[in-house]
Amino acid sequence: MALDRKIAYIDLSTGKTEIKPIPLEVRKKFIGGRGLDAYLLYNNAPEGCDPLSPENPLIVSGGFLTATCASATARTHFMAKSPLTGLLGSANMGGFFAPELAWAGFHHLVITGKAEKPIYLWIHNGQIEIRDAAKLWGRTTTDTQWAIRDELGDQEVKSAVIGQAGENLVRYANVMTGIKNAGGRTGMGCVMGSKNLKAIATRGTMDIKIAHPLEALEFNKKFIEQITTAKVNKTQGTLGTPFIWGATNSWGGIRTRNFQFNQMENADEIEPEAIDDIATKTIGPHHMTGCFGCQVHCRAQYKIPSGPYAGKYGEGPEYTSLGAFGGEPDCKSAETVLTGNHLVNQYGVDNLEIGSIISWAMELYELGIITNKETDGLELRFGNDEALLEMVHRICTRKGWLGDVLAEGGIPAAQKIGKNSFDYLIQVKGMSNLHSDERGTPALALNVATASRGSDHLRSRPAIDLYHLPESVLRKIYGSPVPYDGPLSSDHMEYIGKAWEVFWQENCYMAVDCLGICKYHTVFLGATLPNFEDWPKAIYYNTGLEFTPKEIWDVAERCNNIERLFNLREGLTRNDLVKGDTLNHRYFDEPCRRGAPDIIGAKIDRDKFKIMVDEFYKHHGWDNDGVPTAETLKRLGLDKEPTHLL
């Protein structure tokens, strides 16, 4: 049974492990995955701890439905205090790791301490071993995975690993599995590096008994039908996530040249269709693949077509690599996008963060705030493909003054660079914004400003707000499972009702993160994809546990609030540009200069934005400073936290 999966506490300093069951009472309150991870972090991380200290717990999990008959439940989640932001660290990846961990008997790992020398964890059928990783240190993410398989003599072993970026404590290093599945935000790979933990390898053959197997399979057929017939997923299965970049660039929602423009003009060579052509030519017509138990297959396989890395195999690129190595630095070459994507996957570093930070440095260079002295002679200008890729190497290996400084993340780098460099840094809570431009989309601006792990599109983005859906449709979606009769607007340039959309999406995404479901299988990019009313059956048939849609909503709200409590404890304040729920001044002061006619001139209205944040807090039951009220905490059963139930 999924309910039998355990939690393991692993102390790398002492080598001791302790395995515990997860009580039903905890399941009912937090379900599993990210939600339960948030509970564990709040209960186990000492207040104010250094993110790179042995005391910072690294929490690894699969979702509650992972490895059951439920579709697309392959997500692995990582949580710790972030070395990038000093607030909540959280990263989520697809692939095959989490199901293997579940078959090995575990849903959650809490890893503390620091090993004296590089090690890796070997987790198999209820057993946990600490093994020497001296021979793995310094190797790329894929080499490491293949070497572990060879050492263990089992080609089915799945590993979550770090590359050189994590070893070198780049503060936005990823955890990786497979070729390109990345736990890639807030520096969870850096936390692994700080613990001398090169990899977590797992293999399991412990069956997960399904509570009602025939019903689970039958229900999943309906689920798959609903998912695979959606236009958005048919498109994803052909072009992958870059299709979103293409569509967004079309109307003027792509951040270009740091934040100077909102559209990359004449980007034909890196449009998703052009990337798809390269994948077809280098791999063949059937080049799309997917994660465990998913039918969408949104991941392209390709070989780099030309240049110094010609012939190298890669997977992706995702939307974020088109932004990182295309729009942001204004590089129009597919070779550069695919090479950049390959490099970040091999080094194990966040493509979004590194692309944003290099583009920020490019703007600083063009403004004269940094010069050839800081770049060691590198012409760090927009459109300089070679300089872009050179900076990826330098940051991941901390080479040169600028490489080392940028590896620290945007805010520490701005402090070292000085002058007015911080004014140009497009970040929230210390994490760079997605390569989208939200000046024409107030709902999305609210989303990035208030997301719990720093600026982020996967925490609460109401992407369907862009579709101009009729109000009746919006009301159906956003009026369940809790009634909502307030305003809603089909106009994505409006401010009215958007706070509710963001609040609803925040709970929706938390729910799928607890269950381990991919966000492409819920109301993220497709309005007709499953949500709260569809999940109770999946949970019941697979695990035997009963939840109503409203109960799932309550769990999600509880988990979002415990993340909020963690952030408040670690210093979040509403209007702080470093640790708050607000945006860089350019959102309010600099209008869009490109894109569709209505987007030109758009910027965020400061007063209306403040009202949206007020409304968002009110929906949550938070006061005007964004602090949960005593009544809210009591309603959610969080008034006695930390409770140390595990």
Added chain:
Amino acid sequence: MAKENEKFSVSESLRKTRTFGKVRCHNPSCMGRMEPAAGSQQITCPTCGMAYRLFWVTPELPRIRGPVWEVNRKLAENIRAQKLEASKDGSK
């Protein structure tokens, strides 16, 4: 109980609203639906004049690949000039 609830969920009930064979203009105040001829490579919005290049995911599923840059840039420049002019008038 969840297993006894056999009515359509919100997502299932919205499935009938899916439209195939059409794309939407990307201009926020327009967002008009356009039905391109099968296999065509470009389409112009009859309402606002924005022009788009098309990609066919399947023979029934077109999507906008991107703008026809020169057409849409010109439209955008005109609008930008109008907005600038309007703001000058407003400041008088």
